[in-house]
Amino acid sequence: MKRRAKFIVGGVFILGALGYLIYAGVSQSVVYFVTPSELMAAPVSGKTYRLGGMVQAGTLKWEPKSLDLTFAVSDGKTAVPVRHKGTPPDLFAEGRGAVVEGTWTADGHFKAATILAKHSEEYKAPDDGAAEPGYKELLRTLQGSSGK
């Protein structure tokens, strides 16, 4: 019986330690999913949020020299000003869905640590994509500049 008791004490200890680890882990890294309206209704500075919405047209500004990226995430009703330091991700653009993770700051903007662009897997007719970024023109300007 004594041996059994030892194993039980050991088991309880391990479970307790695990429970504590999980509790500490959750409370340290919990991230709240919010829409712009939900965030602006009761913003808490310092809390980590994951904010999802559309990148509002006409708000996207990107300064390559300073790497300052600013834009607003909107859900159609409310817009949240967001600031980020870094290059915009590949699938990121105005009018497109985006999820930004970061904190609300006391001076009234959302400081994004990471930006995830929403990727769509919907079927898209192959030929209307070519018109979009104007590849041909890009090809010309770059070939002109490289001097070859």
Next chain:
Amino acid sequence: MTPELGYAATVVAFGLALYGSIASAVAGRTGRTALVQSSERAAVGVWILVTGCMLLLVYAFLTFDFSVRYVAINTNRGTPFYYRITALWGALEGSIILWTWMLALYTLIVVVQYRRRHPEFYPWVLSAMMGIAAFFLLVMTIPAPPFERLTPVPPDGRGLNPLLQDSGMITHPVALYLGFTGFTVPFAFAIAALATGRIGDEWITITRRWTVIAWYFLALGLLIGGWWSYHVLGWGGYWAWDPVENAAVLPWLTGTALLHSVMIQERRRMLKIWNLTLVILTFSLTIFGTFLTRSGIIGSVHAFSQGSIGAFFLGFLALVLLTSFSLLAWRMDRLKAQGELDSIFSRESVFLLNNVFLVAAAFTVFFGTIFPLLSEAVRGVKVSVGAPFFNLVNIPLFLGLLILMGVGPLIAWRRASADNLRRNFLMPTAVGVAAAVIARALGIANSLVLLCIAAVVFVTGTIVLDFLRAVRARRRSGDGWAAATLGLLRRQNRRYGGFVVHLGILVVALGVAGSNAWSLHTETTLGRGESVELGGYRVRFDGLRASEESNHFKVTGTFTVSNGVGSRDVLYPAKKYYAQEQNPIAYVDYRLGLIEDVYLVLGDFARDGSQATIKLQVNRMVSWLWLGGLVLTLGTGLAILPDRKKAA
């Protein structure tokens, strides 16, 4: 024609699998051998039909048959030849075919290998495997039909997701699915053991190699997935605790626990219920993983389609769990352990602790992954836990596992004497501690890295010590060094194969610790001719050029990388514009090294080519992960060599 043929083959295969499953179960109960033979033929038929489906789909891809929806979505006329073949598993429907095909193949191997052996188990094994195959064929028939027609037929397809046009994507899913489906065999034997009531150690002995192979492929799949993430996604990491990654690592963790706990049953006739539970859990987690990733119930950066498929997998998962655990409960009276734990200082206890840690790790990963669901259901708040949660909880568990890895194989069974402990662990512990002290003196301040170094050196010490002793013992019987070493590896291949696998894990562990502690990164915008410095490297921006490739348009940057010692290299990171994608895809360029990789991503650029924004990383010891995979492969190969004693 192709879609109709493929669909018909799927439906017939489903019927055959269902028939085979029921017939062999009846044969298992009544002992009618004719029924077993009939379901064997059904198993062969299923394999032929699924192979046919796969070839049909490959044919459709190669001939650009855009009347098949799956082909139209996952390829276009510009897709290179080999990616048109691997596009087969580029999305959901095709991956299910691949899965089903591997399952049918494993069933065929089981038929060939065991038809004349284990006559009590065999019908039930066949029944379980064909029942599972029937489920996957049902998925191929209703929620995820790969041969669905597309009308009107488009002139060209959309094209394979550019991120998947990479060598890693050729091998990653294959390895991963070989792992996932591989666990079906031990599971089927466990079900057979429960159904027949022969719940001794037979099923464990038979399936040991299967478990090792499934475990290995899953490990390999995870590593290749990490490599793909590292060199394609452009964030410079290999693991993000994304739900999809978690789904794949869950069965690996419980499978690892299983590999170890079966040894206790073989040796001490203990943990019978536990082993059955582990094999059921491991198989269920492979199904759960597919449910999690394909149902879209948890948001993930991996864009997967949604649909009714989630409900199918959830239903099947419930069926598997209910059936297996009912069988287990029914046989509970026969599952009494014959041995018991004598002491905390024994190999049994250490293996048990290893299992507790592994299952705890699996539980926390599971908990963290479904946390958003739990929270929304219980509190109505949408939250998630990110990488910090998984790291915080798992780092202590994995460090503990590393240390146990050194203790387990050497500590005595039943009760370790003080002498046994001293003889096996005094030196390795001293060397481990010394290594940490030296590392500290050399300026390594990160305490997690120091702990990892101590653990790794300790475990390596135990392995080397054990191996040297064994070689010396053989030398005494007259063998030369080489003959003694080879003879030992061959004669005790299972033990030393395991040790080599352990060494592989140690190499991976060092890679994980080192890359997290010492990697550097910076992000900056450079004008032409300007340069940036990081970690002793100087990177100069030399210019941009544009080009048209077969299926995309590409802007390539030229960057000269020099380090202080005068070596120079040119890197060409690029951005690729695919017609089917709304935005460009970054193409990373890198130089891999044993100690550090230079890793360069082209972010943004001025349209006249005068400036470029780059992400530059000096990633340290990442290559150790891939090296560790190589060692893992060698060890697994050694561990599954055929038994010499039986062969002779």
